[in-house]
Amino acid sequence: MREGFKDLQGGLFASVHKADVGNAVSDLMKRGVDLMCWADPFFPDLVIPQNVKQSVIDSIDKGMATHYTMPIGNSDLKQAIAVKLKEDNHMNVDPDRNILITPGSDSGLMFAMMPFIGEGDEVLIPAPSYPSNFLNPKLLGGIAVPVPLKEENNYQIEIEEFEKRVSPQTKMVLLTNPNNPTSTVLRRDSLEKIATFVIEHDLVLVVDQAFEDAIYDDIEFVSIATLPGMWERTISVFSISKGMGLSGFRVGYLVADDKIIDVLYGCTVNVIGATNTSAQIGAIAAMKDRSFVKEYNAIFDRRRKAVYEIMNSIPGVSMAMPESGFLSWVNISKLGTSAEISKYLIDHANVVVNEGTPYGVGGEGYIRIVHGCYKDDNVLYAALERIKQALIQLDIDKGVAAHG
Amino acid sequence: MREGFKDLQGGLFASVHKADVGNAVSDLMKRGVDLMCWADPFFPDLVIPQNVKQSVIDSIDKGMATHYTMPIGNSDLKQAIAVKLKEDNHMNVDPDRNILITPGSDSGLMFAMMPFIGEGDEVLIPAPSYPSNFLNPKLLGGIAVPVPLKEENNYQIEIEEFEKRVSPQTKMVLLTNPNNPTSTVLRRDSLEKIATFVIEHDLVLVVDQAFEDAIYDDIEFVSIATLPGMWERTISVFSISKGMGLSGFRVGYLVADDKIIDVLYGCTVNVIGATNTSAQIGAIAAMKDRSFVKEYNAIFDRRRKAVYEIMNSIPGVSMAMPESGFLSWVNISKLGTSAEISKYLIDHANVVVNEGTPYGVGGEGYIRIVHGCYKDDNVLYAALERIKQALIQLDIDKGVAAHG
Numbered sequence: 030m031r032e033g034f035k036d037l038q039g040g041l042f043a044s045v046h047k048a049d050v051g052n053a054v055s056d057l058m059k060r061g062v063d064l065m066c067w068a069d070p071f072f073p074d075l076v077i078p079q080n081v082k083q084s085v086i087d088s089i090d091k092g093m094a095t096h097y098t099m100p101i102g103n104s105d106l107k108q109a110i111a112v113k114l115k116e117d118n119h120m121n122v123d124p125d126r127n128i129l130i131t132p133g134s135d136s137g138l139m140f141a142m143m144p145f146i147g148e149g150d151e152v153l154i155p156a157p158s159y160p161s162n163f164l165n166p167k168l169l170g171g172i173a174v175p176v177p178l179k180e181e182n183n184y185q186i187e188i189e190e191f192e193k194r195v196s197p198q199t200k201m202v203l204l205t206n207p208n209n210p211t212s213t214v215l216r217r218d219s220l221e222k223i224a225t226f227v228i229e230h231d232l233v234l235v236v237d238q239a240f241e242d243a244i245y246d247d248i249e250f251v252s253i254a255t256l257p258g259m260w261e262r263t264i265s266v267f268s269i270s271k272g273m274g275l276s277g278f279r280v281g282y283l284v285a286d287d288k289i290i291d292v293l294y295g296c297t298v299n300v301i302g303a304t305n306t307s308a309q310i311g312a313i314a315a316m317k318d319r320s321f322v323k324e325y326n327a328i329f330d331r332r333r334k335a336v337y338e339i340m341n342s343i344p345g346v347s348m349a350m351p352e353s354g355f356l357s358w359v360n361i362s363k364l365g366t367s368a369e370i371s372k373y374l375i376d377h378a379n380v381v382v383n384e385g386t387p388y389g390v391g392g393e394g395y396i397r398i399v400h401g402c403y404k405d406d407n408v409l410y411a412a413l414e415r416i417k418q419a420l421i422q423l424d425i426d427k428g429v430a431a432h433g
Numbered sequence: 434m435r436e437g438f439k440d441l442q443g444g445l446f447a448s449v450h451k452a453d454v455g456n457a458v459s460d461l462m463k464r465g466v467d468l469m470c471w472a473d474p475f476f477p478d479l480v481i482p483q484n485v486k487q488s489v490i491d492s493i494d495k496g497m498a499t500h501y502t503m504p505i506g507n508s509d510l511k512q513a514i515a516v517k518l519k520e521d522n523h524m525n526v527d528p529d530r531n532i533l534i535t536p537g538s539d540s541g542l543m544f545a546m547m548p549f550i551g552e553g554d555e556v557l558i559p560a561p562s563y564p565s566n567f568l569n570p571k572l573l574g575g576i577a578v579p580v581p582l583k584e585e586n587n588y589q590i591e592i593e594e595f596e597k598r599v600s601p602q603t604k605m606v607l608l609t610n611p612n613n614p615t616s617t618v619l620r621r622d623s624l625e626k627i628a629t630f631v632i633e634h635d636l637v638l639v640v641d642q643a644f645e646d647a648i649y650d651d652i653e654f655v656s657i658a659t660l661p662g663m664w665e666r667t668i669s670v671f672s673i674s675k676g677m678g679l680s681g682f683r684v685g686y687l688v689a690d691d692k693i694i695d696v697l698y699g700c701t702v703n704v705i706g707a708t709n710t711s712a713q714i715g716a717i718a719a720m721k722d723r724s725f726v727k728e729y730n731a732i733f734d735r736r737r738k739a740v741y742e743i744m745n746s747i748p749g750v751s752m753a754m755p756e757s758g759f760l761s762w763v764n765i766s767k768l769g770t771s772a773e774i775s776k777y778l779i780d781h782a783n784v785v786v787n788e789g790t791p792y793g794v795g796g797e798g799y800i801r802i803v804h805g806c807y808k809d810d811n812v813l814y815a816a817l818e819r820i821k822q823a824l825i826q827l828d829i830d831k832g833v834a835a836h837g
Contacts (some may be wrong), residue, residue: 030696034548041530041691055508072500082493083445085711085745089481089489095478099682104459121494126445132536132683135504135706148552148573161703165509168700170551170574174468226653276501278709292434294440296572302539305709306681381636 033167057381065259065399066381068209068356070274072323074404076226078321081275084314085319086174088307096306101299102130102282103309107317108265110282117241117391120265126287129297132304133283134239134268139165140300141235141264141283142201144173144292150200153191155184157358157388157395158205159237165203165296172198178351180360186219191226202226203235204253207240207353210388210397214248214352224256233265239281240354242272242277242328245333248352254284261286273315278308332400332409339413340398343420345429355401360387363392363429364420370396373423378415436809441667452607461785467816470785472613472760474678474729478808482725485679486720492711500710504701506686508535513590513720514686521645522656524669525785530691533701536708538643538672538685539815540777541666543569544704545639545668545687546605548696550575554604557595559588560793561762562609569607576602577732579794584764587753588615590623594632606630607635608657611644611757614792614801616758618652628660642700643685644758646676647730649737652756657689665690676760677719682712733759736804736813741815744802747824749833753798766798767833768824774800777827 058064066070088094092197107124114120122128131137143163146152152166156175156218166173174194178184204225207214215223227234236253244250254263265284270276283293297303315321331350340348345363361370367384374380376395385395398416403409462468468476470690477694487564491511492498507566511528518524518532526532535541546569550556560579571576578598582588595606606627611618619627631638640657658667674680685696702705719725737755749767765774771788778800789799802820807813827833 030548031551034696037696040695040699042695055503067501067503070499073497075497076494085493085498086490086782089486090480093477093479093681094489095474095479095481095679095681097471097473099459099672105472109669132540132709133706135702136540136704137706139704143572144434147435164700165702168547168703181510181737275499277499279495279707279709291444291446292438292441293444296568298539298566299572301542302537302541304682305536305683305712307711308709324801334445378815407781 031170033170035259037164038293047408057375060381063380063408065402065412066383066397067400068157068271068399069276070343070355070401071382072173072276072402076274076404078315078318080318081314085307088310092310094307098306099311100301100303101294102128103305103313106130106309106313106316112318113316114284119255120252120284121229122284127290129283129290129293130304130309131268131301133279134266135161136301137166137266137268137281137283138235138237140293141266142166142169142203142216143300144199144289145233149198151198152201152203153194153199154203154389155186156210156390157208157210157271157385157392159209160387162203162226162391163389167373170218171200174199176412177390180391183349184208184213185216188224188226189223195230199230199232201235204234204236206238206253207244207250209328209354210241210356210383210385210392211394212351212353212356212359214242214244214250217251218339220253220256224259226254227262229270232262234259235266236263236292238267238374239266239268239271241267242322243329243352243355246352248251251360264289268317269312272325274325275315276306276314278311279310279314280304329401332406333357335410336398336400336413339417343417344424347419355399357398357400359396359398360394361396361413361420364423364427367393375421377422378412378419380412380416382416435574437574442479447563460641463823465783466721466779467784467812469806469816470787470801472675472803472807473680474675474805475808476680476806478677480764480808482719483533484722485621485715485718489711489715494762496714499710499776501707502709502710504705505698506532506708507717510534510717510720515715516719517723518688522661524656526688531688531694533687533694533697534713535685535687535705536671537674538641539565540705541687542639542641543572544697545670546573546607548702549637550602553601553602555600556605556607557598557603557695558607558793559590559612559787560792561796561799562614564791564793566607566609567746568778572777575604577580577662578603578665580638580703583751583793583795585587589620589628592626592630594629596615598636603634603636605639608638608640610640610642610657611648611654612787613785614796614799616644616755616757616760618654621653624655624657625813627722628657628663631666632662635678636666639670640667641670643670643675647733648757649734649755661759665692669695673716673719675722676729678729679716679719682709684708684712684716688783693828728733731807733805736810737761739814740802740804740817745823747821748828750824759803761802762806763800764798765800765824768827768831771797771800774824778820781826782815782816782823784816786819786820815824
C-alpha cells in the first residue's frame, strides 16, 4: 500500500466522533443530538429555491435525468457560471475552454492537484485550514507543509513564514479563501504577497473559494486568479454547496487557463467521472437567479452576530466576529482541549461541534461551530444557549474565570 | 507536471471524435447524427422506472435533496445493495463494513487503485478493455502492462501471457468482467487461473463489473471475489449506470474486505467527496425492485441477435454473438482501419460508433457499436440499416468481397 494511505484517521475502525466520516454522525442524529458540525446550510431542514426544485423535477419527469452529461460538464451550466464569474469574481472566461464541472468541490480539489503533485513534491498550506488540504498532498505521494497563521494577525499572510518553508521540492500553494474554519477573508495585500511569492518560485496555486458567497461588513473579496500573472498558474475551485445551500447536489467547478484545462479535460472521465445530470440542470436555475443567496446571507449575517455575543459572554471563551459564511472559530483553550470540550458538549449540551485539531497547526484550543444549520433560528439559538450554559458550568467547575 | 498527465488525448485542443471527451458529441448531436457510441441505455430517450422516479422526486419535494449524504454513502442504500450482492453475486457482506458508495464507477475505479498504485508500480490489464484502464495506472505514476487476449480464444484468459509479463514491480491485475468492448464473460476456469496467479504473486485485483446485469445464453457469471483466497485481495467495482440504465444518476459502489474499506473510508471525502443525495435515494428504489432490469435485458437480448445477423450479412464484416450487455465488437479490418471506418460511418451513415483503438492492443480493425441506445427499436434498426448499406457500398468501392 502507498505510504500516504497508511495510518489514515476516520476509517471503519476509528472511534472518532468526526463529522464527515464513518457512521458517527448518523448514530448521533438517531440519539437526537443537534448537529452544528456540518457545513451544510439549514441541515437537516427542507430548504430549496422553487425554481431550482422545478428544474430538477422537470429533468426527471420529462428530461435527461437518467442519461450521462458529458464528463466535462453541462455546456449551459458553464455559460451560466461564466456570467456569475464575470459579475461576482471579475473573471472573464470562455465557458467552453476555462470551466470544468465536478461532482462537488472535494473531488475537484483533489483533481486540481493531481497533475502537479507526485512523489516527494511539497505543498505549502496556510494553517489552520480545511482538513482535506493537509491529507491530499500525502495521498498523492507528496508532502503537506503547514504555514502557521496567527489569530492576533487576523489570520492574514505573513510571507516570511512561506519563505522560510519553500524548498526546491515546493510545487504548489494551496489556499482556502475565505478560510474554513476561521472564516477569514484574505485581504488584497495578503493575496498580492502570495501572488508575488508563487510567481517568483514558479509554483502553481490552487484556491478553494467554496465560501466566497457570503462576505460581511463590505470586506473586499478578491479572486486571486485575477491578480497580474496569476491566471496562468491558478486553479480556482468553486462549489454550490455552501453559498447556494445545495450541498446534496454535489456540483462544483474548476476554473483555469486553457493549458491547464486541456490536461484536466483529457482525463476527466478517469478521475472524476461525470457529474449528476439533474443536479447540473438544477444548478443552472440556481446560477441564473442568485437572489436567494442574498436572502440566505441575511440570515447568516444575523446569526453570526448572535453567536459572537453569546460566545464572548461566556467566561474563558472568546471569538472574533466571523468575516464570511456561517462558521465560528471559538477559542476555548482556557476551558480545556478541543477534544475535551467537544466531547463535553455532546454530553452536557446535546450538541456536536467540530474539534479544532483536524484543521491543523493552530487548531488546538479551538472549536468550530456551524451556525448555518437548521432553518428555524429558534432551534439554533436553543442549541447555542445549551452550549453557553454548559460552558459556564464547566467554567465554574474548573474555576477558570477566577484565575482567567 | 507529472509524467502521467503529459500528452493526454481528448483534451481541449484535441480534434478527435471520441465519445466521452470534449464537445465533439454535443456538436454531432446538434447535426442530428445518431449516437451508437455511448454505453448509456436508451440514450437519449426518456426511460425511468416509475418507483425510482417517485423516490427521487419525493426526496426533492419533501426530503433531504439539498443536504449531504455522508461521504461513505447512504446506509439504507448499502442495506439494499447487500441484498442484491447476496442474491445476484453470491457475496455475503456486511453493508456497513464492506460497501462504499461512489459518484459513479469511473471515479470508483480510480479510487480503488489509488491506495495501491504509485511511482513505477505495474498493473496487468487484459486487452482489449475499457480505455480508462490503460490510462489510470499512468495517472497514478504507475505503468499499464497490457496482456493481449485473442478473439479466436473467445477473449478468455491465457495465463502464460500474464506469467510472461509479471515483474517485481507488478502490484495489481485490473479486470473488466463482463468485458467492455468485447462483451465477453470470463468463464470460471479463466477466473480461477487469474485467482491462482494473483495469490501466487501476492497482488491486489480490481474488477469492474459494470456490465454484470445482462448475461445471455445461461453463461455462468462468477464474481471473482467469491473464489477461494480472493475476498481479502479483491476490490469489486459496480455501477447502476449500465444494467439499471441510470447513468445520469452517477451512483456506483465498491465492495471489499474490512481492511481495504477501512483505508478507503479514511479518505473518501478527499478523493471522491460524497455522492448525490437524491440519486442514492432513487438507487434504493431501483435495488429493491429489480424487475425492470429483466425487461431491459429482454430488449437487449433481442437487439444483439439482430445486430449479429445484420453485421455478419455484410461482406468483409464479422462479429461474434455478444455474451452480455448491449455492445457489439465488430471486425471491420477487411474494409479499413478503425479510424477510417468510424469516420466513414459518420459521413455516410450519419451514425457515430466507437473506434476500436482506444480499447488497447487488439482494438485496431474493430469498431464498437452500442445497441442499447434509443428506446424505439425502429430508430436503432434504421441506423443499423444505414451502417449496413454504407459498408456494403464501401465493400463494393474497395472490391473487398471479390478478393476477401
